[in-house]
Amino acid sequence: MLPATTFVIDSGSFAFAGAPLASGEPGTVSLPDTETDTRLDRIWNVIVWDDPINLMAYVVYVFQKVFGMSEQLATRHMLEVHKEGRSLLTSCEREKAELFVSRLHRYGLQATLEKQTG
Amino acid sequence: MNPVERQDDDSLKIYLPHAEGLVLCSLPQRIEDLLSQGDFNQRVADRLFPVAYEDAGKEAEYRKLLGDDLKKRKLESVKAFKATLENWDITQSGVEVTIAAELVETWLGFLNDMRLYLAIELDITENDWSAGLEPDEEMSEELALLHLLTWLQQCILDALGFVQERYIPEGEEPDGREAEET
Numbered sequence: 641m642l643p644a645t646t647f648v649i650d651s652g653s654f655a656f657a658g659a660p661l662a663s664g665e666p667g668t669v670s671l672p673d674t675e676t677d678t679r680l681d682r683i684w685n686v687i688v689w690d691d692p693i694n695l696m697a698y699v700v701y702v703f704q705k706v707f708g709m710s711e712q713l714a715t716r717h718m719l720e721v722h723k724e725g726r727s728l729l730t731s732c733e734r735e736k737a738e739l740f741v742s743r744l745h746r747y748g749l750q751a752t753l754e755k756q757t758g
Numbered sequence: 759m760n761p762v763e764r765q766d767d768d769s770l771k772i773y774l775p776h777a778e779g780l781v782l783c784s785l786p787q788r789i790e791d792l793l794s795q796g797d798f799n800q801r802v803a804d805r806l807f808p809v810a811y812e813d814a815g816k817e818a819e820y821r822k823l824l825g826d827d828l829k830k831r832k833l834e835s836v837k838a839f840k841a842t843l844e845n846w847d848i849t850q851s852g853v854e855v856t857i858a859a860e861l862v863e864t865w866l867g868f869l870n871d872m873r874l875y876l877a878i879e880l881d882i883t884e885n886d887w888s889a890g891l892e893p894d895e896e897m898s899e900e901l902a903l904l905h906l907l908t909w910l911q912q913c914i915l916d917a918l919g920f921v922q923e924r925y926i927p928e929g930e931e932p933d934g935r936e937a938e939e940t
Contacts, residue, residue, distance in 0.1 A: 692877070692882060692883060692884055693873055693874055693877045693882065694870065695908065695911060695915065696922060696925040696926065697915040697920040697921065697924075697925055698870065698911065700920055700925060701866070701918070705863070715925060718925060719925075738810065738823070741810045742810070742824060742827070742828065745808055745810070745828060746828060746831055746867065747867055747870065748806075748867065748870040748874055750805075750808050751808070751810070752808075752809065752810055752811065752812065753810055753811055753816075754812075
């Protein structure tokens with residue numbers, strides 16, 4: 641019996657439903673590298689910047705509230721901001737990243753979006 | 759002793775001396791006026807409503823999508839702050855204010871906005887806020903207010919379990935200066 645005509649999409653390859661997804665298997669076609677580039681194009685980094693006013697404890701509080709981070713992880717990011725001037729908090733699709741940035745702005749933190757590269 | 763006490767229902771009770779309590783009560787009007795003007799200091803606007811994108815086109819798209827949301831939320835927090843202060847109690851020892859659990863976050867946000875506003879007005883760019891002061895120079899009213907609000911915000915965070923001292927890297931003072939060797 642012929643496989644169904646719907647496609648199953650999985651990062652970097654697609655196959656007929658029911659067919660194995662491993663690259664090189666019958667029914668599987670590898671997508672060109674441009675697909676990977678398109679995926680990267682859709683991923684944005686949420687960056688938070690150092691500020692001489694926001695208290696360290698407040699920044700940890702905000703990271704926990706906005707991202708649901710553990711205290712340990714939130715502290716690690718806060719110290720990175722303090723020492724390096726910035727910290728990459730998360731990478732996700734643009735819409736979601738904008739939501740995170742707007743929430744950080746609501747709390748008074750300086751945050752920006754950067755397109756992920758490489 | 760921390761003037762902020764966390765209650766069983768997660769509300770916070772704040773006990774302040776009369777002078778500090780009165781200063782606190784004058785704040786909402788100050789920031790409400792500021793946000794309603796719309797044409798306030800550009801540097802304050804840039805800090806309270808920071809850019810999300812370096813690219814001007816993307817930033818414009820983002821602002822269009824966001825609309826007045828951020829401004830509305832900030833004005834709401836001023837109103838919530840003001841409403842809480844309307845129910846203060848004056849006792850013999852000072853002023854007593856209760857912050858309902860659902861308003862604690864709003865209070866912290868408001869205090870932070872107010873601190874950011876003062877810091878811009880004072881042109882503070884370093885962790886050590888008093889760096890520009892001569893040893894005998896008196897603090898300006900704004901700088902004294904910034905210290906008061908910082909202290910209050912820290913007391914609230916302490917009461918919530920976010921104790922500043924826990925986060926300060928070894929060898930640094932709370933204001934970011936390097937600790938003097940003893």
